[in-house]
Amino acid sequence: MTWVIHILNGIAFGMLLFLLAAGLSLIYGLMKILNLTHGSFYLVGGYIGLTVMQRTGSFVLALVVAVAAVALVGAAIERFFLRRFHLDELPQTLLTFGFLFIFADLSLWIWGGNPLMLNMPEIFQHSMPMGYYAYPVYRLFLIAIGLVVAGGLWWFQEHTRIGTMLRAGVDDAEIARALGINVSLLFTLIFAVGAGLAALAGVLAGPVLSLYPGADFEVLIFAFVVVIVGGLGSLRGALAGALLIGILDDFGKAFFPEFALFTVFVPMAVILVIRPTGLFGRR
Amino acid sequence: MTTKKMALITIVTASFAAMIVAAPRPAWAADPxxxxxxxxxxxxxxxxxxxxxxxxxxxxxxxxxxxxxxxxxxxxxxxxxxxxxxxxxxxxxxxxxxxxxxxxxxxxxxxxxxxxxxxxxxxxxxxxxxxxxxxxxxxxxxxxxxxxxxxxNGRSVASAAADWAYHKGWRKVATVGSDYAGGVDVNFAFAQAFCKLGGKVIQAEWPPIGTADFGPYLTNLDRTADAVVTFEPGADGLRLARQYSEFGLKGKLPVMDIYGGLVFESNLPQLGDATLGFYSSLFYTPMLxxxxxxxxxxxxxxxxxxxxxxxxxxxxxxxxxxxxxxxxxxxxxxxxxxxxxxxxxxxxxxxxxxxxxxxxxQVIQTMYIREVQMVNGQPANVPIASYPHVDQFWPYTEAEFESFKYTYKDSKNSLTDCARLLAKK
The missing domain is CATH 3.40.50.2300 (Response regulator)
Incomplete structure (x- = not known):
């Protein structure tokens, strides 16, 4: 029975990692920007969700408001700042690094430094008995929502016009532009979607991982590990990488506790040696 | 103004300035x-x-x-x-x-x-x-x-927890301790004091600082223990508190939270009844x-x-x-x-x-054992026992403390080994 719980647990954690990494991967795939503000989008999204939840008591509203607000912020950052260094990746990455600090200080100022925990909706507030053990229902919900988002993103990429444009842009931005695809608009849109996904992860993780100064940096590292393992720019890679890391992390901590500090990094190092481009990455 | 006058003023000013600099300054009462x-x-x-x-x-x-x-x-x-x-x-x-x-x-x-x-x-x-x-x-x-x-300091709070745990009737406990110097220090102090009384740590888990998910640790916890002893400051404490009840352990395995990282005052209102009945040790509680x-x-x-x-x-x-x-x-x-x-x-x-x-x-002060109870509809750390005048070597004398062979630095992997923890030089 403990095995079942460990696996479920790894998958649930993996799904959180997927939500977190998907946006980062999308943005890198299209724009070649390593978005260091990604963790801040997660944290600010979580905090906004927390405030909405406290004011209205609605988890759904918290999700919607947080995702919309952070997506807007993301779009604004792309439009008014990153755009100025079009296709100049190093200044763009540095710019996102600066935003990381600005958001960190802003959130410390607004939400304070004590760790805060989002309340989960009433229906998820119990655990499912499993023999001698018990498993929290909320984590099963996380697994479900992760699958829904993964399916949604796949459909978006494969079966919508914007998805087609996105794939064209990833493959060859210049040719895509020559074919009349408005790559600039696409950039803003994808940056907003990526930011929104991070915010979604923030709100969903809030009841499990809690929100606090420094969480932005911690989750950023997790997200990087996942996209490196999965392959930068690939959604499929982000999903595979996230599940792999989630499960390995759980088993590592459970069965090799003395390596708990780097259960996440050992698989990354191994993958980098065997497949430098990641599981599903292309050159 | 004549040159003579100027010179005079200059000399007077200069010597006055020199006086201020040279004279030893009395500690004037008005000086902050x-x-x-x-x-x-x-x-x-x-x-x-x-x-x-x-x-x-x-x-x-x-x-x-x-x-x-x-x-x-x-x-x-x-x-x-x-x-x-x-x-x-x-x-x-x-x-x-x-x-x-x-x-x-x-x-x-x-x-x-x-x-x-x-x-x-x-x-x-x-x-x-x-x-x-x-x-x-x-x-x-x-x-x-x-x-x-x-x-x-780290060890006094842990020693009080050990003494109370033993007199509560617990004999074998599992520890969940944050894996950094301070965490090892505190858990070592607990295990040593608990061993000396006749108790034993039967399982020691060391989640690293910043552990996002305590799921694997909670699933692996030894259910035959009398209680779980925790030391998890910061956001880790808040997460562990929530996840502990999520994994259905609350009410099955009592908790002694050294330092109250799980039941930190700003955590309590966020956790509802998740930590009700948790014990903790600290040198303070706002409920005094x-x-x-x-x-x-x-x-x-x-x-x-x-x-x-x-x-x-x-x-x-x-x-x-x-x-x-x-x-x-x-x-x-x-x-x-x-x-x-x-x-x-x-x-x-x-x-x-x-x-x-x-x-x-080093300060000599009172250690309190607290229990989370509902007070006016809000969870609060209510004091249930106290240890007055605890000094930094308690429960040992300084000489006895210095006579132990091992310190926390060589003991992270031997918390379950009472003979080693109590070995003398």
Whole structure:
């Protein structure tokens, strides 16, 4: 029975990692920007969700408001700042690094430094008995929502016009532009979607991982590990990488506790040696 | 104006100026004494810094920023929680601003760095922040004659937890301890004291700092234990508290939370009834019904709009000690060792209980065992037992403490081995 719980647990954690990494991967795939503000989008999204939840008591509203607000912020950052260094990746990455600090200080100022925990909706507030053990229902919900988002993103990429444009842009931005695809608009849109996904992860993780100064940096590292393992720019890679890391992390901590500090990094190092481009990455 | 007159004025002015510079300055009563406060006010420890600062300021305000008839000037510097920044700011305070005393300091890393600065520059350092590394106030390489600590240390809180756990009837416990020097220190102190009484740690889990998901640790917990003993500060504590009840362990395995990281005052309202019945040990709880504490809590809530946890009272007590010591030497801080002796001699009632210091400058105070109970519909850390006058070597004498063969540094992987923990040199 403990095995079942460990696996479920790894998958649930993996799904959180997927939500977190998907946006980062999308943005890198299209724009070649390593978005260091990604963790801040997660944290600010979580905090906004927390405030909405406290004011209205609605988890759904918290999700919607947080995702919309952070997506807007993301779009604004792309439009008014990153755009100025079009296709100049190093200044763009540095710019996102600066935003990381600005958001960190802003959130410390607004939400304070004590760790805060989002309340989960009433229906998820119990655990499912499993023999001698018990498993929290909320984590099963996380697994479900992760699958829904993964399916949604796949459909978006494969079966919508914007998805087609996105794939064209990833493959060859210049040719895509020559074919009349408005790559600039696409950039803003994808940056907003990526930011929104991070915010979604923030709100969903809030009841499990809690929100606090420094969480932005911690989750950023997790997200990087996942996209490196999965392959930068690939959604499929982000999903595979996230599940792999989630499960390995759980088993590592459970069965090799003395390596708990780097259960996440050992698989990354191994993958980098065997497949430098990641599981599903292309050159 | 004639040249002669000019020359005269020049000479008079110059000699007057020379007099001011050369003459030994008497400690005029009106001269303010400058106190340098080193606290992290930005970064991850900003909240700890802010709460300590509030406590410090509360006491200084209470005495009208005066010690006897000497006015006090506070100069606050932000250390960002980084040892190197803390030392730079300490140097600025001492050599630039001319402060007579340094106080504050939240992390042990900063404390060890500033401790060295204090020793090298012979500047009194009153640790009034969290910094709890045991060795700072023990004979050994870190010993510093210019240091006193009025806040806390790691092992006393853990020893009280062990004593209470044993007398509660628990004989075998599992520990979940944050995997860093401070965490090992605290868990070692617990295991050693528990072994000495006749108990045993049957499983020791060490989640790293920043563990997002305690799922694997909770699933692996040995269900045959009488109780789980935890030490998880910060966000880790909040997460573990929530996940503990999520994994259905609440009510099955009782919890003794050393330092109250799970049941931290700002966590409680967020956790609802998830921690109801959790035991914890600390040198303070806002629920203490003493006049000193009730007055303190009311004022703290007015200033911070939240209940104090450990930092606020620590800052307040630190300021109290500094003011009392300045009064004891009549505001004359020129003899540093005399001032340090006055600091070590302070004794007063505080929100934490009775405060005094030992010969090494470490605080002797009361340890409380608390239980989370509903008070007026809100979960709160209600005191259920107390250990007065706990010194840093308790439950051993200093000689007995020094006779143990192993310290926490060589014991992380042997918490379950009582024979080793109790081995003598």
């Amino acid at each position: 004494i400058k106190i340098g406060i080193l606290l992290p006010l930005s970064g991850n420890f900003a909240e700890n810094g802010q709460q300590t600062l509030t406590g410090l300021k509360m006491y200084f305000d209470e005495v009208g920023n005066k010690a006897g008839d000497r006015p006090l000037t506070l100069i606050v510097e932000d250390t960002q929680g980084k040892p190197d920044v803390a030392v730079t700011k300490a140097r600025k305070l001492v050599q630039g601003d001319g402060v007579a005393v340094l106080t504050g300091v939240v992390t042990s890393g900063e404390a060890i760095a500033v401790n060295a600065f204090s020793r090298d520059n012979k500047v009194p350092l009153v640790l009034s922040g969290d910094a709890g590394a045991d060795e700072l106030t023990m004979p050994g390489p870190l010993a510093n004659p210019y240091l006193v600590r009025t806040s806390q 019904k003493t006049p000193e504490n009730e007055r303190f809590v009311a004022e703290f809530q007015k200033r911070m709009n939240q209940l104090p946890a450990n930092e606020g009272p620590n800052g307040y007590v630190g300021a109290h000690a500094v003011v009392d010591a300045i009064k004891a030497v009549n505001g004359d801080l020129s003899d540093t060792m005399k001032f340090i002796a006055a600091l070590k001699a302070v004794k007063f009632d505080s929100p934490k209980g009775e405060i005094s210091l030992d010969k090494y400058g």
